[in-house]
Amino acid sequence: MNIPFYLIAALTVLGGSAAVLLKNTVHCALALTIAFAGLAVLFLQLDAQFAGFAQILVYIGAVAILVVFAILLTRGSETPKDGVFSHTWLAGLAVAAAVFSVLGWAVLQSVPGLPYTPAAAPIVTVNDIGKALMGRYVLPLEIVAVLLTAALIGAVIVAMHEKEGTK
Amino acid sequence: MFATLDQIFVLFKQWLVGLLPAGLQPVAGVLLCVVVIIGLFPGLFALTVLLERKGLARIQNRIGPNRAGPFGLLQPIADAIKSLTKEDIVPLSADGTVHFLAPLVLVVAVFMGFAVLPMGRNMVLVDMDASLLFFFAVGASTELSVFMAGWSSRNKYSLLGAMRAVAQMISYEVPLLMSSVAVVMMTGSLSLVKIVEAQNHYTWGLPHWYIFTPWGFAGFVMFAIAATAETNRSPFDLPEGESELVAGYFTEYSGFKFALFFLGEYLGMFSISGLGTTLFLGGWSAPFAFLGWVPSWIWFFGKLMLSICVFIWVRGTLPRLRQDQLMNFAWKFVLPMTLLNLFVAGLWRFLGDGWQRWVVCSAILVLAYVIVGRVEMRRQHVGPRSYRYAE
Amino acid sequence: MLGEGILKGLAETAKNFAGSFVSAERLTTVEYPEQRIAPIEATRVFPFLVYDGPEWEAGLRCVACQICEKECPPKCIYIEKSKDKKPDAVGKQQFYPAKFDIDVSVCMSCQICVEVCPFEAIKMDTEFELSTDDRFGGLLHDRKQLAKSNEYYHHIHPTEAAEVDARLAEEKAKAEAKAKAAAAAPKPAVPAAKPAAKPVEGEA
Missing domain, CATH: 1.20.5 (Single alpha-helices involved in coiled-coils or other helix-helix interfaces)
Structure with a gap:
């Protein structure tokens, strides 16, 4: 692909990982917003205007705000003293890996099914x-x-x- | 001659860009437009602040600022110098990065909205298919910056102001979108350029602006209410209610960052006024067919400033709402009316040309307004406030 | 009808807006440094110390009793009592303030110092242009700056000053009468003077 794609992809991945790794929950929510914005720009780069703008409108305008509200209204913004990691992180990891593998499998399976016509993007x-x-x-x-x-x-x-x- | 005057900025841009080598021309063209927008609207902001201070003063039977320069015309410059040279104070307990980023995110998001507004014939920075959606998308991201400002200041007033602002913006974004959807239904396009062109027709010398139809008028009123709330203007200025919250979410901002918030607020007002003008008041089209020779950009900015004056007039008139009144008004009055308006707009389309549709649509809307108004008024009980937990 | 009140309000403000250009009597404000509103007698801004006679230092009514200093809610008064004594307005030997400072930036114009003063020595001024470019020294007024003559007091608060003067004159007359009585009945005065002195104290 091209340089802008890699830049935006790096930003999205950074935002996503920051959302997982940061200690302060509100910072996590804001980092998640960066990931959302990166995804929206990726959609726009694929000429999917509607999907891109809907992503911004729904995810940044509503979902991020909802997350932030939920954090503040439940006093979740205070960082717990005994670390942010849950005791059942192993099980969580397993679930995440399972979801990822299913999604990855689905994506990889579907690629050969599509007709590969790079020139005629509708x-x-x-x-x-x-x-x-x-x-x-x-x-x-x-x-x-x-x-x-x-x-x-x-x-x-x-x-x-x-x-x-x-x- | 008049056609040249109408297109003078477009021609000037083409001439200026033409001086550059061919490879740079597309980038230079976009950059030039961006620079003009970034220069023009803050200038308009300075003018509006003066206009507002003068206008509010006259409404309150005062004279208003008249010291800096003739008639106080240099007041905005004095204000700008003051805010630029003031000390920038960041609270010790504030979240430095987020505190710094919040005003930037706000101003950037607000500026992006101007990219899709058609400010004259052929005068639009980006003419895209989904420009209305783009406008609302970037408008929605200002909420996040408001939250960032309020949360990162670590101040109860800031946080309360931010929570109020976000709740209000989310509540009124729904009617704002819904009232614009009626226009989209009629035009059959999300492109603001096409929406203006659809209104730029005349019958007997009178324009086909959407405000001159029953559904358009109702939609415009709802849009104006929602826009006032969305820009945190009085009577919906709860997020920064001076009497309660010092300055709301930007309490802890000083110097130039405060100026940026102030700028962002007014730019938001300009962009939403521009959108309202485009959707309901025919954008850059002339109000009468015989005035078609006047340059289109004069009409656009004239209508823009007119709606700004109405904003100021309303601010000078109405007291601030209470939080529960605000929410009730949004969800129990404005939203149902906009939903009904969508239905009426559909009816208007399928009833076909003729006088019947005027009668039917107006009757439905007036009836609904009277009934909803009666119900709202009946439930209004004036008396001491009752509390749920304190008693 | 819903929205009727809004339209009425808009009409009212529009009337004000247009009217302020047409009729000058609508304008409620004046252009301050050039134009001034006529002074209002009950105005109070910042305390000053009253002195009698031509000499400010000799005539200060203040006896440095420090009641105002203790009562001042924001604690903006600083008094230092003198070591020696000098005769006050009624001729009695009294202490006087060696130092009497009031901080303009702290004072909240509550007038409590005036109300508690038993000697009518501190009163409220109407002077409001107290700003200065010296943030520390300039805002701390010492006793020389605070001292203002009784004539000045009469000038700014005529009614109040007349009442105060009458009260002071009455007290002075009583004190003189008491002194005269004490001088007239020298020997058996000890049991007799006491019941005579009581009502004077009660009235004061």
Whole structure:
């Protein structure tokens, strides 16, 4: 590939590893944001404007803020004295390795299946994405919408329960 | 002649870039535009600060700054020198790196929004397919810088201000997006250039701006409310409520970093005003067909400054909301109205040309406004505040 | 109707905005260094020490009792009592302040020193242009700077100063009467003078 790709990839990896290795939880969250931003730029480099901007909007604008809020509201910003590593780090490592191997396997398997045509990268406009979402992929979209609605209602019920208890 | 005047900046840029060797031309062209944007909007910021101080003073029956230069015109320069020469104090317990980065992230993110605003005919830095999405994406990343500033200062006022700011920005970003989606539905494009072009038509000499349709007017009102909240302007200036939080998330910033926050806030106001102008007020198109000869950039900046004046006027009029009022207003009034507005916009599209759609759409919106307004007013109980835990 | 109040408010501020250009009487402020508001009698800014007669040092009413120093909430008064004594306004031998400093930057204009002073020696000034370019020495006013004549006091607070003068004159008259009574009845004065002195103390 080219130099910008390697620079951005290095930044993303650095951000990701900093998110795991830093001691202060808020610093971890901010480092995670760098990784998100790097991913967004990688999408943009692949001419996937919609995916790139949606990545920034959703991940930096909402998910990172949500993470940070969760940390602050649960007093997680105070670094524990006995180290940040959990006692069950071995099990965590095993789970992470398993997930990574599954994902890696899936990616490696799927590469030969794609037709390798580097010259004719199709220009995908937002219009096309919208049509695809509303046409071919309307069922997955609706299922995701139902799932999110269920999550939202669940959150409201969780929040309401406490109020009834105090009354 | 008028066409040349209209395109004078574009022609000037082409001439200037043409002097360079061919290999450098694309880079130089972009750099030139970036430099102009970075120079122009802080200049406008200086002007606006003076305008705001003068305007607020007149609203309060005062005279306003009139010492530095004739009519106080040099006041912004005096302010700039003051903030540049002030000592930069970083609290001892502050998180140095994050404290330093926060104002930079804010200003950079805010500046990026200007890249996609069409400031005149053919005057846009990047004309991309998803420019509206780009605008909202970079706008969303300012929230993070606000949080960084508040958290890294290690000050309760800063942190409270940052939490308020982030909660407010997230709440009002939803109606902001939703009210713009109606415009996107009508235009069928996320490109701001195309949105302006779709409004640049005239019937009987009157423009086809989206604000002159029922759904467009409702959308514009909702957009204006959400934009005011998004830029932390009064009456939604809780994150920096001076009477409660010193200065909110930038309490611990002094000197030039404080100036950067101030700049970021006003630049955010400019960019959101520019977006509102582009989406609902026809961008750079003239208000009447016979005024089409006036250069397009004059219209854009005229409309921009007009909306800034409205911002100042509103600031001089309304008192600050309370936090629960703010959240109730966002989720129980603005958001339902924008969702309804989306529906109305769809109806407008499928009812076809004719007077019926005007009647139907206006009736739905007015009815909903009256009903929601009645419900909101009825639940309003004025009296001593009740507390949940303190009693 | 929702939003009605906002429109009314906007109309009101617009009226103010336009009106401030048209009618000058709307403008509530003055351009300070050139124009000044007429002095208001009840203004209080910073304390000063009152002296009687032409000589400030001899006429200071302060007897260095240090009550104000102890009462001052922000502790901005610094007093040093003199070693010797000198006659005060009523002719009694009293201590006087060898040093009397008040820090402008600390004083909060609460007037408590004035209220606690039993000798009407400290009063509030209306002078407000106290800024200086010397951050340390310049803001600490010594007794020479603080001393101002009774005429000046009459000038800035005429009503209050008249009351104070009347009170002082009454006290002086009583003290003189007491001295005269003591001089007139020299020998059996010891049991008789005591009940006579009591009401004077009670009134003071």
